[in-house]
Amino acid sequence: MVKRITVMPGDGIGPEVTEAAVEVLRAVARRYGHAFQFTYAAIGGDAIDQYGKPLPDETIAVCEASDAALLGAVGGPKWDQQPSHLRPERGLLDIRKKFDLFTNIRPVKAVPSLLGSSPLKEEVAREVDMVIVRELTSGLYFGEPKQRSPKSAVDTLVYTRAEIERIVDQAFQIARTRKGKVTSVDKANVLETSKLWREVVEERMTAYPDVEVEHMLVDTAAMKLITNPRSFDVIVTENMFGDILSDEASVITGSLGMLPSASTRTDGFGIYEPVHGSAPDIAGQNKANPTAAILSAAMMLKYSFGLHTEAAAVEEAVAGVLEDGYCTGDIAGEGKRVISTGAFAAQVIEELE
Amino acid sequence: MVKRITVMPGDGIGPEVTEAAVEVLRAVARRYGHAFQFTYAAIGGDAIDQYGKPLPDETIAVCEASDAALLGAVGGPKWDQQPSHLRPERGLLDIRKKFDLFTNIRPVKAVPSLLGSSPLKEEVAREVDMVIVRELTSGLYFGEPKQRSPKSAVDTLVYTRAEIERIVDQAFQIARTRKGKVTSVDKANVLETSKLWREVVEERMTAYPDVEVEHMLVDTAAMKLITNPRSFDVIVTENMFGDILSDEASVITGSLGMLPSASTRTDGFGIYEPVHGSAPDIAGQNKANPTAAILSAAMMLKYSFGLHTEAAAVEEAVAGVLEDGYCTGDIAGEGKRVISTGAFAAQVIEELE
Ligand SMILES: [Mg+2]
Ligand SMILES: [Mg+2]
Numbered sequence: 205m206v207k208r209i210t211v212m213p214g215d216g217i218g219p220e221v222t223e224a225a226v227e228v229l230r231a232v233a234r235r236y237g238h239a240f241q242f243t244y245a246a247i248g249g250d251a252i253d254q255y256g257k258p259l260p261d262e263t264i265a266v267c268e269a270s271d272a273a274l275l276g277a278v279g280g281p282k283w284d285q286q287p288s289h290l291r292p293e294r295g296l297l298d299i300r301k302k303f304d305l306f307t308n309i310r311p312v313k314a315v316p317s318l319l320g321s322s323p324l325k326e327e328v329a330r331e332v333d334m335v336i337v338r339e340l341t342s343g344l345y346f347g348e349p350k351q352r353s354p355k356s357a358v359d360t361l362v363y364t365r366a367e368i369e370r371i372v373d374q375a376f377q378i379a380r381t382r383k384g385k386v387t388s389v390d391k392a393n394v395l396e397t398s399k400l401w402r403e404v405v406e407e408r409m410t411a412y413p414d415v416e417v418e419h420m421l422v423d424t425a426a427m428k429l430i431t432n433p434r435s436f437d438v439i440v441t442e443n444m445f446g447d448i449l450s451d452e453a454s455v456i457t458g459s460l461g462m463l464p465s466a467s468t469r470t471d472g473f474g475i476y477e478p479v480h481g482s483a484p485d486i487a488g489q490n491k492a493n494p495t496a497a498i499l500s501a502a503m504m505l506k507y508s509f510g511l512h513t514e515a516a517a518v519e520e521a522v523a524g525v526l527e528d529g530y531c532t533g534d535i536a537g538e539g540k541r542v543i544s545t546g547a548f549a550a551q552v553i554e555e556l557e
Numbered sequence: 558m559v560k561r562i563t564v565m566p567g568d569g570i571g572p573e574v575t576e577a578a579v580e581v582l583r584a585v586a587r588r589y590g591h592a593f594q595f596t597y598a599a600i601g602g603d604a605i606d607q608y609g610k611p612l613p614d615e616t617i618a619v620c621e622a623s624d625a626a627l628l629g630a631v632g633g634p635k636w637d638q639q640p641s642h643l644r645p646e647r648g649l650l651d652i653r654k655k656f657d658l659f660t661n662i663r664p665v666k667a668v669p670s671l672l673g674s675s676p677l678k679e680e681v682a683r684e685v686d687m688v689i690v691r692e693l694t695s696g697l698y699f700g701e702p703k704q705r706s707p708k709s710a711v712d713t714l715v716y717t718r719a720e721i722e723r724i725v726d727q728a729f730q731i732a733r734t735r736k737g738k739v740t741s742v743d744k745a746n747v748l749e750t751s752k753l754w755r756e757v758v759e760e761r762m763t764a765y766p767d768v769e770v771e772h773m774l775v776d777t778a779a780m781k782l783i784t785n786p787r788s789f790d791v792i793v794t795e796n797m798f799g800d801i802l803s804d805e806a807s808v809i810t811g812s813l814g815m816l817p818s819a820s821t822r823t824d825g826f827g828i829y830e831p832v833h834g835s836a837p838d839i840a841g842q843n844k845a846n847p848t849a850a851i852l853s854a855a856m857m858l859k860y861s862f863g864l865h866t867e868a869a870a871v872e873e874a875v876a877g878v879l880e881d882g883y884c885t886g887d888i889a890g891e892g893k894r895v896i897s898t899g900a901f902a903a904q905v906i907e908e909l910e
Contacts, residue, residue, distance in 0.1 A: 323681045323783050344697075344714060345747045356717040357753035361697060364709040391797075394698045400710035423804035430783060431676050431808050444744075448801060451776035455784050 205238045207509055210266050210273035215249040215283075215292060216482025217492035218276020224494030224549035225274055225501040228521075231553040232505065232514050243270065247299065248278025248292035248482075258295030264302060272508035273475045274501060277482035300340060305467035305475060306367070307374045308338040309507065310450045311499075312433075314457040317526055318535060322458030324430065329457050334436040335382065336453055337375040338446025340467060342367045343397075345443055363397045363442065368404040370470060375440035376412040381512065385416045385437035389425045389445055401442060422449070429453050454479060461493055461534055464500035466507055474508050476500040490544045493532040498522055498552060521555035559592045560862055563619050563626035568602040568636075568645060569835025570845035571629020577847030577902035578627055578854040581874075584906040585858065585867050596623065600652065601631025601645035601835075611648030617655060625861035626828045627854060630835035653693060658820035658828060659720070660727045661691040662860065663803040664852075665786075667810040670879055671888060675811030677783065682810050687789040688735065689806055690728040691799025693820060695720045696750075698796055716750045716795065721757040723823060728793035729765040734865065738769045738790035742778045742798055754795060775802070782806050807832060814846055814887055817853035819860055827861045829853040843897045846885040851875055851905060874908035 211226060213219035226242055233240045245263040246254050255262065258278070267273050278292040288294065299305075314322075314332040322329040347360030372388070379386045388405045390398035402419055409417045420428070422445045428435060429449065433456050441449060454460050461480050468474030478496030486492055499522060506515035529541050530551050536542045543551070564579060566572035579595055586593045598616040599607050608615070611631070620626050631645040641647065652658075667675075667685040675682040700713030725741070732739045741758045743751035755772055762770045773781070775798045781788065782802065786809050794802060807813050814833050821827030831849030839845055852875060859868035882894050883904050889895045896904070 323677050325676060325678055328676045347711070350749050352749040352753050354718065356715060357750040358700070359714040359748045359750050361712040361714065362709060365707065395712045396703050396705040396710040397712050400705050423800050426779065426801045426805035427808045430805065445801075447744075447776050448779045452779035452783065452805065455780045 205509065205511070206241070207238065207272070208241045208243065208270040209504070210270040211242050211244050212247040212263065212273060212275045213244070213250065214247050214276040214278040214482065215280045216277055216484040216487040218248075218278065218482055220488070220490060220492050220545045221478060221494040221497035222274055222276040224545055225497040227549045228498050228518060228552055228556070229501050231556050232518065235557060236511070236514050238511075247275065247295045249280055249283045251295060252283055252286070252290060252292065257290065258292050259298040259302070264299070267299070267303065272473060272504045274497070274504065275475055275477035276497065277478060277480065279482050280484040299475065300467050303469065303473060303475070304341065305469050306339060306341040307371060307468045308340040308446065308450070309378070309466040309468065309503065310336045310338065310454070310463065310479065311503070312336070312453045312457060312463060315459045315462065315523070315526055317529075318457065318459045320458070320537065321535070322456060324433070324456050328431070329433065332433045332457050334433065334453065335378060335438050336446060336450040337371065337378060337438060337440040338450055339367065339371040339441070339443045341443075343443030361395070361397050363400060365400065365404060368401050369408060372405055372408045372440060374468070374470075375438050376408065376415050379415045379438040380412070381506070383437040384414060385418070387418050387420050387425070387436055387439045389420050389422050389439055389441035389449065391422050391445075392419070393421060397442070425449060426452060429456060462495040462499070464496050464503050466500070466503045468507055472508050474504065476504040490546055491533050492545050493534050494545050494549055495522055495526075498549065517556060518552070521552045524555045525551045558862065558864070559594070560625070561594045561596065561623040562857070563623040564595050564597050565600040565616065565626060565628045566597070566603065567600050567629040567631040567835065568633045569630055569837040569840040571601075571631065571835055573841070573843060573845050573898045574831060574847040574850035575627055575629040577898055578850040580902045581851050581871060581905055581909070582854050584909050585871060588910060589864070589867050591864075600628065600648040602633055602636045604648060605636055605639070605643060605645065610643065611645050612651040612655070617652070620652070620656065625826060625857045627850070627857065628828055628830035629850065630831060630833065632835050633837040652828065653820050656822065656826060656828070657694065658822050659692060659694040660724060660821045661693040661799065661803070662731070662819040662821065662856065663689045663691065663807070663816065663832065664856070665689070665806045665810060665816060668812045668815065668876070668879055670882075671810065671812045673811070673890065674888070675809060677786070677809050681784075682786065685786045685810050687786065687806065688731060688791050689799060689803045690724065690731060690791060690793040691803055692720065692724040692794070692796045694796075696796030714748070714750050716753060718753065718757060721754050722761060725758055725761045725793060727821070727823075728791050729761065729768050732768045732791040733765070734859070736790040737767060738771070740771050740773050740778070740789055740792045742773050742775050742792055742794035742802065744775050744798075745772065746774060750795070778802060779805060782809060815848040815852070817849050817856050819853070819856045821860055825861050827857065829857040843899055844886050845898050846887050847898050847902055848875055848879075851902065870909060871905070874905045877908045878904045
């Protein structure tokens with residue numbers, strides 16, 4: 205398989221961790237006989253420095269000519285004083301919008317050796333393995349009217365049936381590659397948009413008779429993520445509920461710094477990036493944890509290229525290296541062998557080969 | 558002090574647990590020289606059976622003639638087939654609206670002997686002591702337009718400055734009786750209503766220089782409730798965020814069945830009720846846990862009557878009984894002495910006297 209991959213290293217530790225992920229992708233290509241072509245492009249502060257804006261046309265052109273993109277992280281104190289349309293974070297928002305990336309995919313999977321860092325009891329957090337599928341381009345954050353006077357303010361939550369259908373279909377398709385269960389989260393006892401959401405889920409589920417569906421109110425979901433996180437497989441929900449629940453879910457296993465994410469659309473193109481930030485304080489020291497970037501690359505293999513075997517091999521290799529006790533300094537603990545960013549990637553590649 | 562208290566036992570275990578709370582209030586009156594006059598009124602399924610609707614005019618009249626109301630719980634399988642305007646839960650929604658109870662107060666306090674039941678590690682959950690102050694009568698659940706067609710749906714999030722001011726003031730006043738810290742939760746990086754909310758908080762805080770204020774985004778708050786719940790004192794937020802966060806917070810200490818709540822307005826009138834439901838399966842067996850109802854009565858003493866010493870005495874008495882190992886069956890465990898609803902109330906009263 206020949207695939208063109210855009211690499212946007214970004215700022216801070218972005219370049220180091222994406223490089224680790226690129227090395228792992230090269231190893232996958234070697235082992236499984238694929239050809240991955242990498243083209244680098246600037247985004248965020250890096251793009252501001254080079255082109256004067258966080259998302260240059262050159263970067264858009266490179267992405268348009270590629271099958272998927274890997275992104276490191278954006279932002280840092282250097283650009284904190286920029287006006288909001290020239291902030292590094294703007295690059296991320298703009299590129300998702302430009303490419304209509306309406307599906308945000310956030311997996312949360314417990315790493316056995318890290319359960320000690322979870323705020324949850326180990327018996328609650330162990331074996332957690334869920335994916336939150338969040339609608340990313342509509343809902344309360346975008347609806348009009350959206351205005352404010354000194355006396356009052358209004359935001360508008362709008363969803364069209366088509367917008368709900370396409371995200372729900374994505375969730376059903378992801379569930380089919382996993383445990384086959386979808387939890388649709390809404391507030392259908394109060395919100396009209398949620399009633400439409402639930403109606404669409406009921407309708408679309410007939411096309412996926414192999415997938416089990418449950419409806420859950422958002423406040424109940426916020427509780428269950430803590431009391432019984434293992435009960436979830438795929439959660440699908442609208443933009444704002446997904447924002448809150450995916451951040452809540454990100455801390456339950458104690459491996460926040462190691463979580464990957466994806467923003468995709470229907471044709472397979474997607475941007476893959478760590479949930480963590482650019483960590484400018486440790487940038488350039490070859491000690492950042494590349495796990496989230498490597499797992500983001502694994503998501504690319506799975507969701508953009510349909511290479512499920514390869515994706516699983518990368519995930520297993522990472523898990524193997526961690527179980528062998530290798531780790532970067534951020535998750536060091538008793539009995540661990542602390543290694544560099546590059547050495548961690550090398551271990552993963554060795555495990556892969 | 559002479560106070561008129563409406564008692565609405567409601568359904569299921571409601572009558573038993575409110576009776577326990579009334580007994581405790583009688584003991585408080587004896588010990589501290591107050592006169593509490595109790596008048597009973599019907600709500601929920603109980604009112605449907607007696608009056609044909611969940612909130613009869615007679616109950617409204619009794620509440621109007623009283624200083625505060627204690628409520629048990631509503632609902633049960635008997636009324637599950639009713640149309641939505643005749644459901645027991647409707648009584649709760651209607652009475653809050655009728656009396657313009659815009660402040661929902663939900664304390665979450667760790668009980669040392671129950672930390673074992675918390676999904677969080679004991680070192681994370683111990684000493685948690687927070688109050689969530691939620692705006693209850695405006696926001697996305699009520700704003701217009703609110704409509705749905707087969708092709709799309711809309712809900713509207715509206716807040717006026719006046720609505721925000723009054724709830725924020727309540728939170729500041731509550732913080733003054735506690736650790737003096739307010740965390741205002743919003744999504745001011747995206748929502749216009751949140752920008753207005755933050756503006757009002759910044760403005761009102763000048764009237765409370767003794768209170769420390771922090772702003773937090775709702776997704777960050779959803780994480781921090783799990784990773785560092787002890788860092789919160791008073792959280793104030795709008796209706797929907799409060800709905801999600803208060804339910805999330807309710808499970809972190811493992812004492813969900815024992816949490817009280819209040820719905821109040823500015824003049825002191827309020828309705829006090831357990832967070833738990835009517836538990837029809839164990840109704841009438843004198844084994845329900847009356848802790849939430851008793852702590853709701855303590856909230857009434859504090860928030861409606863300004864009787865802080867008396868409220869603290871009740872809270873300490875409940876804590877004392879629990880620490881002595883007495884409990885109802887729902888929280889039984891090794892080394893506990895399981896007693897009945899009535900016996901638990903009697904122990905609290907003995908501890909009080
Ligand atoms: Mg977020
Ligand atoms: Mg709720």
